[in-house]
Amino acid sequence: xxxxxxxxxxxxxxxxxxxxxxQGRPGLVAAGEMGFQQGRALAIRLPLAILAAxxxxxxxxxxxxxxxxxxxxxxxxxxxxxxMGGLLPGGPMTSFPIALVILQGGAGLPQIVxxxxxxxxxxxxxxxxxxxxxxxxxxxxxxxxASLLLPLASGLLAQGMLALLP
Amino acid sequence: MNLTKSDLxxxxxxxxxxxxxxxQGGLPLVGAGFAEAGWLLMIVLPQLAAGLLMGGLIxxxxxxxxxxxxxxxxxxxxxxxxxxxxxxxxxxxxxxxxPIVHALWVAGADAGALIAYLTAWALIGLNRLIVWELPLxxxxxxxxxxxxxxxxxxxxxxxxxxxxxxxxxxxxxAPAE
Numbered sequence: 156x157x158x159x160x161x162x163x164x165x166x167x168x169x170x171x172x173x174x175x176x177x178q179g180r181p182g183l184v185a186a187g188e189m190g191f192q193q194g195r196a197l198a199i200r201l202p203l204a205i206l207a208a209x210x211x212x213x214x215x216x217x218x219x220x221x222x223x224x225x226x227x228x229x230x231x232x233x234x235x236x237x238x239m240g241g242l243l244p245g246g247p248m249t250s251f252p253i254a255l256v257i258l259q260g261g262a263g264l265p266q267i268v269x270x271x272x273x274x275x276x277x278x279x280x281x282x283x284x285x286x287x288x289x290x291x292x293x294x295x296x297x298x299x300x301a302s303l304l305l306p307l308a309s310g311l312l313a314q315g316m317l318a319l320l321p
Numbered sequence: 322m323n324l325t326k327s328d329l330x331x332x333x334x335x336x337x338x339x340x341x342x343x344x345q346g347g348l349p350l351v352g353a354g355f356a357e358a359g360w361l362l363m364i365v366l367p368q369l370a371a372g373l374l375m376g377g378l379i380x381x382x383x384x385x386x387x388x389x390x391x392x393x394x395x396x397x398x399x400x401x402x403x404x405x406x407x408x409x410x411x412x413x414x415x416x417x418x419x420p421i422v423h424a425l426w427v428a429g430a431d432a433g434a435l436i437a438y439l440t441a442w443a444l445i446g447l448n449r450l451i452v453w454e455l456p457l458x459x460x461x462x463x464x465x466x467x468x469x470x471x472x473x474x475x476x477x478x479x480x481x482x483x484x485x486x487x488x489x490x491x492x493x494x495a496p497a498e
Binding site for chain 1 (some may be wrong): 325328331332334335337338339341342345346350351353354355357358361362365367368369370371373374375376377378379380381382412415416417419420422423424426432435436439440443444448453454457458462465466468469470473476477478480481484485490492
């Protein structure tokens with residue numbers, strides 16, 4: 156967490172130096188103003204969006220489905236896992252531990268790959284809290300439809316790779 | 322401060338979500354939702370500030386013509402590959418990446434490139450891989466999953482470029498600066 160924050164702010168500082176060298180103070184002021192304008196538009200929306208997503212996190216059940224995504228569950232297990240992944244709440248600090256628990260609880264590896272892909276590309280909670288407020292609903296819908304087949308594809312590719320391994 | 326239509330949508334979603342919590346677990350669950358939201362906001366605000374600043378700075382550094390040429394609708398496979406590579410190395414959570422994506426959108430990138438970028442960031446982001454997946458899931462799982470996901474950002478970008486020709490997905494221009 157702290158390492159990530161350090162990396163991010165180092166990049167911000169490096170970009171700021173580059174802008175300063177190219178355009179001086181006016182460039183920095185203009186960049187800050189653009190960021191501030193965008194931030195102001197989010198001031199009401201974001202806390203509400205985060206609150207809505209947090210409420211949904213409390214009521215969605217995911218662990219009841221583990222028996223359906225075992226190593227022998229094949230394509231149907233991959234599909235169920237993809238949907239589960241999309242409903243999985245939270246960021247990587249919660250979802251990877253959940254994925255680990257489910258894997259050790261008897262799920263198959265391709266199914267878990269599909270679950271993580273589903274969580275990565277659908278993440279309803281992230282669409283609601285971050286994507287829709289910043290990019291708009293239409294962009295979010297386009298991205299979701301374009302991503303519809305990705306969890307299935309990743310699960311099948313992982314299954315194919317497992318078959319190649321000794 | 323004025324409430325926009327989209328603010329009202331999120332207000333309604335928060336009320337519906339809160340109602341669900343109340344219905345399922347009463348006051349304690351509603352409280353847990355509030356606590357989770359407060360915690361998330363604390364984590365997210367510094368990231369959001371960084372993302373907004375990065376978006377603003379990047380838009381000063383790369384001109385509109387350059388972004389449009391590299392990542393615009395005419396950028397072809399090269400644009401999608403470039404966007405995927407950029408997404409994979411973007412550090413930080415959604416609050417860092419979405420403001421950057423928004424800035425690229427304003428600067429002339431097309432929906433296909435933006436979606437390739439976001440998909441790569443979500444699926445094969447190096448930062449998340451090193452910080453979370455490798456330590457928790459182990460090297461073998463991480464390797465298989467990453468290889469299985471490697472081509473997918475470009476696939477999503479290609480599908481998005483095909484879909485965006487349909488009337489219901491026609492993008493309005495990103496709001497001007």
